Amino acid sequence: MKWELPLIGLGAILLTIAHVWGLFIAPPEAMMGDVGRILYVHVPTAWAALVILTVSFIAAIGALWTSSYSWDAAVEAFAEVGVILTALLLFQGSLWAKPTWGVFWTWDPRLTTSAVLVVLFLGVLVLRRIVDNPEKRMTVSAVATIIAYVDVPIVYFAIKWWRTLHQPFSSPDTVDSAMVSPLRVAAFGMLFLAIGIAIARWRSIRARLHAESDAPELPDLPAPLDLGGI
Amino acid sequence: MEPGAVGGGMIYGGWEYVWVVYGVSWAVLGFYTVIALVFRGRALAAESSLVSSPSAENPPQESTS
Numbered sequence: 540m541k542w543e544l545p546l547i548g549l550g551a552i553l554l555t556i557a558h559v560w561g562l563f564i565a566p567p568e569a570m571m572g573d574v575g576r577i578l579y580v581h582v583p584t585a586w587a588a589l590v591i592l593t594v595s596f597i598a599a600i601g602a603l604w605t606s607s608y609s610w611d612a613a614v615e616a617f618a619e620v621g622v623i624l625t626a627l628l629l630f631q632g633s634l635w636a637k638p639t640w641g642v643f644w645t646w647d648p649r650l651t652t653s654a655v656l657v658v659l660f661l662g663v664l665v666l667r668r669i670v671d672n673p674e675k676r677m678t679v680s681a682v683a684t685i686i687a688y689v690d691v692p693i694v695y696f697a698i699k700w701w702r703t704l705h706q707p708f709s710s711p712d713t714v715d716s717a718m719v720s721p722l723r724v725a726a727f728g729m730l731f732l733a734i735g736i737a738i739a740r741w742r743s744i745r746a747r748l749h750a751e752s753d754a755p756e757l758p759d760l761p762a763p764l765d766l767g768g769i
Numbered sequence: 770m771e772p773g774a775v776g777g778g779m780i781y782g783g784w785e786y787v788w789v790v791y792g793v794s795w796a797v798l799g800f801y802t803v804i805a806l807v808f809r810g811r812a813l814a815a816e817s818s819l820v821s822s823p824s825a826e827n828p829p830q831e832s833t834s
Contacts, residue, residue, distance in 0.1 A: 543809065547802060558791065573783040577790050584794070627797055634790050638781050736802055739809040746812035 543738040550732025557583075557725030565721050574638045579721055581631040582709045583729035588624035591617050591733050592660065592691055599684035602677050608752065611677040612745035614684055615667055618660050620737040625657045640704055648697040649705040656694055659687035673752060 561579030568575025598613035632650065633643040644650065663683045670676040698705050711719050 547806075551802075562787070562791070571780055574780065574786050576787050580791055580794050623797070623801055627794055631790050631794060634786050638783065638786050641779070641781070732798065732802070736805045739802075739805040743805075743808035743812040746815055750815070 541742075543735045543742070546731045546735030546738065548735075550728050550730070550735055553724050553728030554583075554732060555728075557721045557728055560721035561718075561725065565718050566715075568718075569715070571639055574635065577631060577635045578709070578714075578718065579725045581628065581635060582722060583726040584624055584628045584631060586726050587729040587733040588621055588628055589691055589695060590730060591624060591737060592621035592656070592688065594734075594737070595621055595660075595684055596688035596691070599681040599688075602681040606674070606677065608673075608677075608748045609745055611673075611681070612741050612748055614680055615664065615744050616737050616741035618663050618684060619740055620733055622657060622660045622664065624733060625653060625660070629653060629657065645704065647704050648701040649694065649703050652690060652694045652697050656687075656690045659690055660684075663687055673748065 557579055561576055565576070565579075567573045568578070595614055595617035598610050598617060601607070601610035602614055604610075629650075632653075636645070636650075637643050663680055666683050667676055667680045670679055697703060698707060707713050709722065714722060
């Protein structure tokens with residue numbers, strides 16, 4: 540069963556409904572006004588990014604445990620989607636920060652740890668391009684993913700552990716009831732879309748890894764010609 | 770904290786930021802989805818051609834008719 544197309548379709552539909560709801564039907568935020576509507580895309584992006592990177596972490600453990608190319612492909616696929624979502628999250632956050640905090644960027648603990656997260660998982664993807672040996676690449680990138688994942692709970696709890704400008708956890712306790720439903724629908728939409736894209740990427744990365752492992756060993760290159768000083 | 774300082778409590782601007790955030794987010798997600806599905810399609814096509822192509826382990830059937 541190929542789940543990616545139904546997931547992408549369902550995610551896109553839910554996200555469309557939630558964004559129309561959040562932009563045109565839900566009331567403006569009491570303090571921020573209409574700019575508070577960024578909530579319906581920013582918060583679901585954050586939640587989806589953290590879930591997707593958690594799957595990458597689980598896949599890394601699976602890759603180390605089983606040495607299977609399917610788990611190895613999942614590490615790369617979910618890390619890639621996680622990097623795209625986290626980079627998008629930083630962009631959305633900086634455009635929300637400008638009208639509300641007065642600056643696009645400040646070295647706030649939540650913002651800084653999120654930026655570090657992008658760099659760490661980007662490092663995992665770069666590492667996978669650098670290492671040619673498939674077995675070594677699987678091990679090295681799985682270990683790097685596990686190390687990078689340490690930052691995920693730090694990002695999540697940064698607003699609790701340190702003094703921060705960032706608003707508290709978005710939950711029914713902190714978000715008005717009129718805004719909870721579109722936020723919830725958007726969160727499921729973004730999650731389904733992200734998982735669908737990650738499965739699609741997993742399929743193509745797995746095919747690439749299989750093709751790589753099936754490729755015949757190349758013979759050693761002949762010694763360079765001695766041109767006698769020409 | 771003074772109004773105008775970082776986190777000073779003053780709100781400047783509104784919908785223009787909302788449209789840019791939603792526009793860029795949808796554009797990035799849409800473009801990435803298309804790219805992911807194109808590569809997936811190629812991978813599935815390559816997989817099915819491998820399955821259907823004859824090999825030493827799976828030789829083509831001789832026609833008996």
